[in-house]
Structures are given as C-alpha cells and as structure tokens.
Amino acid sequence: MTDMLFQGWGGILRTILVGTLAYGLLVAALRSSGKRTLAKLNAFDLVVTVAIGSTLATVLLSSDVALAEGVTAFATLIGLQWIVAYASVRSRKVARLVRSEPQLLMRDGEICVDALRRERVTQDELMTVIRTSPTSDPDEVAAVILESDGSFSVIPRPEGGGNANYARAGLSVGG
Structure with a gap:
C-alpha cells in the first residue's frame, strides 16, 4: 500500500530533473519550429499536439525512457509536423491529404x-x-x-x- 503513495525520493528527484530538462528542451524546440507546430488547424495538427503531450508524460513518468529518447521523439514529431506543413503549403495534393475543407x-x-x-x-x-x-x-x-x-x-x-x-x-x- 505504501508503494502506491510513495516509492522513494529517487523517483521524485528524477521527475523534477528530467521534467525541468524536458520542459526546457521542448519549449526551445517549439519556439524554433514556429507557431504552426501547436496550431490546431486540422486533425493532423491535433494529433501531433496530443502526441507531444503524451511523449512528455512518458518521459516524465517512465524511468524506462531516457531523456535523450524523449528529446529524439520530440524532435521527430516536430520535424515531421514541419515537413508536412511545409509540403502542404507548396502542394495541393499534400494539402488535400492532411487537411479537410470547411x-x-x-x-x-x-x-x-x-x-x-x-x-x-x-x-x-x-x-x-x-x-x-x-x-x-x-x-x-x-x-x-x-x-x-x-x-x-x-x-x-x-x-x-x-x-x-x-x-x-x-x-x-x-x-
């Protein structure tokens, strides 16, 4: 029963340290990638936003996931979002694949x-x-x-x- 409430200071310190570093790196990555990364203009944008949040939660709470792996996941998601947004602005075919029309x-x-x-x-x-x-x-x-x-x-x-x-x-x- 006690393990459900408190498992020791090591986990708490890890969460604080990894959380602070992951947060800082995520903010830097989002700022450098532009506002579009977190815009909810279509379903694809929403999926990326949710995936970034899920990745942050996993990095914070799972001791099986190293900070470097989490940062790689952030970079991959943000990079893919940037590539898809870039391609959809330049190609009607790509835009039709990832965006729905009003x-x-x-x-x-x-x-x-x-x-x-x-x-x-x-x-x-x-x-x-x-x-x-x-x-x-x-x-x-x-x-x-x-x-x-x-x-x-x-x-x-x-x-x-x-x-x-x-x-x-x-x-x-x-x-």
Whole structure:
C-alpha cells in the first residue's frame, strides 16, 4: 500500500530533473519550429499536439525512457509536423491529404442534409450549435460551417439583407 503513495525520493528527484530538462528542451524546440507546430488547424495538427503531450508524460513518468529518447521523439514529431506543413503549403495534393475543407451545413435557413450525412453531424447537433451561438434563432442564420479544425462557425444573416457576410465568410452567394 505504501508503494502506491510513495516509492522513494529517487523517483521524485528524477521527475523534477528530467521534467525541468524536458520542459526546457521542448519549449526551445517549439519556439524554433514556429507557431504552426501547436496550431490546431486540422486533425493532423491535433494529433501531433496530443502526441507531444503524451511523449512528455512518458518521459516524465517512465524511468524506462531516457531523456535523450524523449528529446529524439520530440524532435521527430516536430520535424515531421514541419515537413508536412511545409509540403502542404507548396502542394495541393499534400494539402488535400492532411487537411479537410470547411463544409457548409446550413445556408439561408436550409439544412444541407447531404453535407450533414457526409460529416456525420445530426440535425439535433446542428441545432445545438445554432442555439449556443450569439445568433440562436435558425431563421436569423445565413450559414453554418463545419471548419477544418472541427469547430463550427455560425454566420448571422446580414441586417440589410445584403451578401456581405457571405463574402466575408468566403462563401459563394449564387446557386
């Protein structure tokens, strides 16, 4: 029972020392790799962020993983993230492989049923998104977009009846 609560000072000192070094090296690596490394712009970015956190936890808590191995894992994840982001900016094919496009789920009060089905979003979930937005009335919604990072954007109808919000959202107004 005592081992569950305290296993000795060696483990605590290791956690403090390795944690401090790993934290410092991770911060330095993230700063040098740029803001994109931790951006959650798409599912790939989220996976890398979670993997970095998981790696840090493993380095901190597992005495079987040396600091050098953890730093190598950080460098590998950050390097791969950088390579994929670099390639996706320069190649539409790579970008399509790693990023999803925003999807219009509702337009002018009309639900895009096929889009909901493709994105596996129910009409109840769509209504919840609208109710929790500043524009809580579906009749006042110009569009609901499922963004590439999985968040929802609710765009209110323009007050003057114009198309300004469509243009600002990058949506086409015709058809």
